[in-house]
Amino acid sequence: RRDDARRRAHEPAVTRDGTTVLVGANLGSPEDARAAHGADLAGLVRTEFGFLDRREAPTVDEQEASYRAIAEAMDGRITLRTLDVGGDKPLDYLPVAPEANPFLGVRGIRLALARPRILADQLTAIVRVAHDHPLDVMFPMIAAVDELTAARRALDEAVEAVGRGRPAGLRVGIMVEVPAAALKAAAFAPHVDFFSIGTNDLTQYTLAAERGNDQLAALADALDPGVLALIAATVRGAGDDVLVAVCGELAGDEAAVPILIGLGVRELSVAPGAAATVKEAVRDVDLGSARDVAAAALTCPDAGAVRALLSTERTVGG
Numbered sequence: 631r632r633d634d635a636r637r638r639a640h641e642p643a644v645t646r647d648g649t650t651v652l653v654g655a656n657l658g659s660p661e662d663a664r665a666a667h668g669a670d671l672a673g674l675v676r677t678e679f680g681f682l683d684r685r686e687a688p689t690v691d692e693q694e695a696s697y698r699a700i701a702e703a704m705d706g707r708i709t710l711r712t713l714d715v716g717g718d719k720p721l722d723y724l725p726v727a728p729e730a731n732p733f734l735g736v737r738g739i740r741l742a743l744a745r746p747r748i749l750a751d752q753l754t755a756i757v758r759v760a761h762d763h764p765l766d767v768m769f770p771m772i773a774a775v776d777e778l779t780a781a782r783r784a785l786d787e788a789v790e791a792v793g794r795g796r797p798a799g800l801r802v803g804i805m806v807e808v809p810a811a812a813l814k815a816a817a818f819a820p821h822v823d824f825f826s827i828g829t830n831d832l833t834q835y836t837l838a839a840e841r842g843n844d845q846l847a848a849l850a851d852a853l854d855p856g857v858l859a860l861i862a863a864t865v866r867g868a869g870d871d872v873l874v875a876v877c878g879e880l881a882g883d884e885a886a887v888p889i890l891i892g893l894g895v896r897e898l899s900v901a902p903g904a905a906a907t908v909k910e911a912v913r914d915v916d917l918g919s920a921r922d923v924a925a926a927a928l929t930c931p932d933a934g935a936v937r938a939l940l941s942t943e944r945t946v947g948g
């Protein structure tokens with residue numbers, strides 16, 4: 631199976647019944663692009679790499695150079711997520727007032743909107759690269775439509791500042807990682823080209839279980855039916871015109887692939903080295919049975935029951 635995966639790494643991932651599922655790579659640095667063997671695209675570029683371990687924010691030119699390097703290293707579209715830091719990932723030059731609960735605090739888009747200069751510079755660098763490469767911009771930690779409206783306005787201003795019109799291949803999306811955003815997907819849909827579900831944070835917020843807390847690891851399982859119900863709600867709200875992707879770690883869990891596809895997800899973005907094997911997992915899926923498994927998973931009491939269901943499916947279905 632590994633050999634098959636390697637041999638077919640550069641072919642598209644198509645289910646048994648002919649549904650294409652894009653498989654992308656999550657990149658945490660320009661170097662990661664080289665490890666993204668077989669990925670159709672970069673479904674999540676964590677742009678924090680350019681901002682960490684520095685005394686001041688990177689300039690527009692510095693950011694443009696690193697985003698351009700990523701775009702040139704990847705075959706397909708790249709999805710640049712705007713800066714996603716806050717009290718949980720503090721930066722010296724971006725101080726945040728002390729917070730009792732940084733994961734519920736001024737992080738992600740909240741911090742970016744509070745520091746418009748930082749966001750404007752980043753969007754300017756992104757727009758410059760978008761004139762030469764198919765590119766998606768994605769906003770993190772969106773909870774309210776107002777935040778998206780403000781972020782889109784900042785993007786329009788960056789387009790204006792660069793002064794060459796709107797780049798033809800520029801698309802806009804949000805991360806769905808706050809439960810309210812999943813439940814309100816229909817309100818966001820008219821304003822985006824895609825949703826990308828961040829199951830790491832979505833799981834943390836859905837189960838009120840801090841990610842990275844070892845004592846809560848069993849509870850904070852992204853296959854919890856509560857999380858799956860929010861993925862289903864996102865797909866429902868997205869309608870026919872908005873693509874739904876998953877870029878959290880769940881996308882790279884081969885066992886979860888049939889459920890995600892059965893729920894209507896059509897893009898998976900995973901750790902760079904996992905793209906080829908996830909493509910193989912997609913090729914094993916039959917959409918009809920995947921829909922049945924997804925429906926059954928939604929009625930399970932907990933993640934353990936969902937995992938048990940998946941392993942029976944695999945033995946029975948071969």
Ligand code: PEP
Binds near residue numbers: 674807878
């Ligand atoms: C997520 O929350 O699932 C996600 C992909 O973003 P990050 O892991 O960078 O918070």
Ligand code: MG
Binds near residue numbers: 807828830
């Ligand atoms: Mg996240």
